[in-house]
Each structure stands twice: as C-alpha cells, then as structure tokens.
Amino acid sequence: MVAFYASALDGIARNPALPTPLLLRLLAFDGGGGHPPRDAVQRAGLPEPAVGVILAHPNPGVRIDFAMSARAEPAQRARLADDPSPKVRAALAYGPERLPRTTVEPLPDVVCARLLDDPDPSVRAALLNSPHLAPSFVASMAAHHDPEARRGAVRAWQILPPGEQAALLADPDAEVRRAAALRECRRDARVTAELLRDPESAAEAQRCGLLVRADAERCVAERTHPAALAENPSLPADLVERLAVDPDEAVRLAVSLRPELDETRRMAIDFTAGDFDRGDGVRWVRDGLADPEVLRRAATSAHPLLRRAAARSPHLPPDLLRLLARVEDPVLENLLGIYHPDTPEEVLMRVFARLGGTFSAWMAETHPRFPREGLAARYADHPDGNYRRLAVRDPAATPELIERLSHDPAVWTRQAAAGDPRLPLHRLREALHVPELASSAGANPALPEAETAAVLERAGVPA
Secondary structure (H helix, E strand, O other): OOHHHHHHHHHHHHOOOOOHHHHHHHHHOOOOOOOOOHHHHOOOOOOHHHHHHHHOOOOHHHHHHHHOOOOOOHHHHHHHOOOOOHHHHHHHHHOOOOOOOOOOOOOOHHHHHHHHOOOOHHHHHHHHOOOOOOHHHHHHHHHOOOHHHHHHHHHHHHHOOHHHHHHHHOOOOHHHHHHHHHHHOOOOHHHHHHHHOOOOOHHHHHHHOOOOHHHHHHHHHHOOOHHHHOOOOOOOHHHHHHHHOOOOHHHHHHHHOOOOOOHHHHHHOOOOOOOOOOOOOOHHHHOOOOOHHHHHHHHOOOOHHHHHHHHOOOOOOHHHHHHHHOOOOHHHHHHHHHHOOOOOHHHHHHHHHHHOOOHHHHHHHOOOOOOOOOHHHHHOOOOOHHHHHHHHHOOOOOHHHHHHHOOOOOHHHHHHHHOOOOOOHHHHHHHOOOOOOHHHHHOOOOOOHHHHHHHHHHOOOOO
16 A cells, blocks of 8 residues: 555544544544554444444454553443453453543443453453452452452542451452552551561551551661651651751651641751652652542642642642643643643743653644634744644744745645644645645545545555
8 A cells, every 4th residue: 555545544534524434434444454543442332233243343453452452332332251362352352552631431341340250360460450340340249259359449438338348358368468468557556567477568568557656766877768758647746857957858848748747847957859750659648639628738838749749630720720820840741731721821831842752742732722713923934834734723824934934944834734624635745645745635624525435445455
C-alpha cells in the first residue's frame, strides 16, 4: 500500500463524520497485516454492527485493542470475557491505560468474578493489577480461594466487615496476613509491634503503624528507616522535633511535610524540595484529594511539595485554584494543567510556551479551557511554527488563513490546518495525497463521503 494511503486511512479512522457503512468496511480490513487502524477500533460510540465486527475479528490484536479501549462501554468490552485468546482476556481484565482527565467505568462485578477464576494465570494476574476495579468487587475477594485475590481484597480494608478483617488477619497465607496487618496496624499498637520485628514489613509499619512510646523511641534510636518513621502520624511530638534536626536531609524533608505542623514550625525546618518533585509521596494529601480541609491546608502552605500535591486534585475550589495559579512554580502549573478542569487560560498558555512538544504541553493544549479566541490575530505570523499552529484553533480564522497555514514551513502547522473543516475543498483533496498531511486530511470532518470512499478504494479496502 502507498504510504500516504495508509496515513489517510489512519486519519479516516479518527474522522468523527465517518459514515457507519465505511466504518464497517474499515474495521473488516486487514491492512495487509491483519489489523485495521486502532483508532477505528477504539472510537467512541461505536454502533452495534461495528462492535460485532470487532468481536468476531480473526486477529486477536484487534480484539485486544477493543478490550483496552477507554471509549468503549464496559458492557461492550465485557463480551470478550469468553474470548478464546488468553491475551485478549488478559487485556480485558486489566482494562485501559489510566490517563488524567479520563474516567473508565469498571467492568461489572460478575464479569470480574469470571476473569478472576479464569484458567489462565495471566488473566487472573491482569485483573488483580487492574486500576479499574469497583470497590465492591475488591471487597468481595476477601473470601476467595486464591491467596493473591485475598491479598488484593485488603485494598478495601475500610469497607470490609469486622469478621472478614479478622479472617484476613488470621489467613493461612503469610503474605495475606502481612498485607492485612499493615492495614490493621494503623489502629492497633500490638499488630504494629509484631510487624516491626518482620524485616519485610518494618519500614511500612514505621511509616503508618500505631506506635507505643517504647517502640517509637527504639525506632528513632536504631535508625533503620528514619525517613519512613518521620511520616508516622503517631510519633510523639518530642521525637518529631528530634527528627526535624536529623542530619539526613530526606528525614528533615519528611518531617516538614507532616500534617499537624503549623506554617511557622514547618518552614523553620531546614529542608530542600527537589525542583522536579511533584509531591506524589505526600500521602495525607494524596489520600485526601477530595477532602476540602486537606486541600485547604496543603494549598495555602508555603511548602512547595504540599502545594504541588494539592494541585493534583480536580476538586480544588475556585479560591484555592486562583491562589495556586498565582504561584510561580512550573511543576505546580504543569499539574494544574493536567488535572484541574478549570485551570485558567494564562496558566495553560504558560505551560504550552515553556514545554511545547512534551506530555504536559499536550495536556495543556487539549484542556477544555485552553484559549481559542484571538489566537489567529496573535499568532498567525509568529516566527515560531508551534505558535502559528495555534491560529488554527481560533473560530475567527478565515478559510483563506487556514489554506495559507496548510502550506506553512512547519509541518505541525500544516497538519493542524489540513485537519480543519474550514480548509477549502480543493486544498483538502490535495492534502490527501501529501504524505505528511494525509492523516490530518483523512480526519477532517469536512471530507466528503465520496472522497472518503475513494481513499478506501485506492487503499484496497474491500467494499
């Protein structure tokens, strides 16, 4: 197949105006290698005939793509639970990759239960590692015959009935008992003391377990895991103060992030926050991204890692969002652009200007609040092609400007213009035959159906 026909097909697979009959032709196409374009398989709102073609496709790679589609309905993907290929069932069990600003509905519990009992171990492992399991299903694994499943059920510790918690603490499998104890130790000093004697669990027990005074003093003296110990919520105040002047910088940093400190005490600690540290390790903020009080304490702090940790929350109220948007911190701005639905336009533009071509810049540019109006006047003649490309986003851009930009020296600008429905039809037809523009032109919703069909025919897609 000629290269630009393949590129045009990839674009057509993304085209939101693609008629269903042509979509069905494209899905049945093997491309000479047994695989239609992935974007056709993972389109949103696939009609039932298209789903049927995918489910019956002879190439398991096509069915894997559908199993991992974040745009497919869970009930549609669930129909692959009996697929003959364990690779397909494993892809279904794990589900789509998790991306910011993307919500993936979990598979029905009954389907997850079948996958958990799948005869192939790779399917069972994929399910247990999935980030998309419903809490109700995670809790239901507490009585499962597989110890790996019971260990996974510990993630739902807070909603497990006391009887099931007790059973997991006394489980015949040592790994299950340890996982359960690491949850229970947060409220039970006796369990914490037992875990401290186990090298496999000592660090986590020092981090989160309920410590009696004697154990706390011994842990400070032994210094086996001082940075973990510095996070422990039950650590007595005088021991916290001792660790606040510890010679280890990591220990002092951990102390500086403790939730009970007031700002005066916090900022008096000699700590250094990494220039690229996003604050992911601040557990009390990470676990409270939907808690207004946690967010307020973190976002109003002078500590850069607490502010960055708060910036990961899509639930920041308007006043805290405005507060963080005024902070001169590139990492914080990146996080706001990725996670918050109402990030101000000026923040998104700063991220784009600073990081063009990176994931954070792409997340900023695809943000619903990324500016549109006025971009043509500001950037159509900008010396940087990455900015000229932004002119295409402006609803006031004329067809003449779009056509001019489709001939721009910068390929990204040409591609953006080739995908814009205001591009004059004669230029859109030309772009279909230009290798670096064919994909964008194929995705252009203004492409006439007859032209789309002609591309399929020239690419050898059977009618």
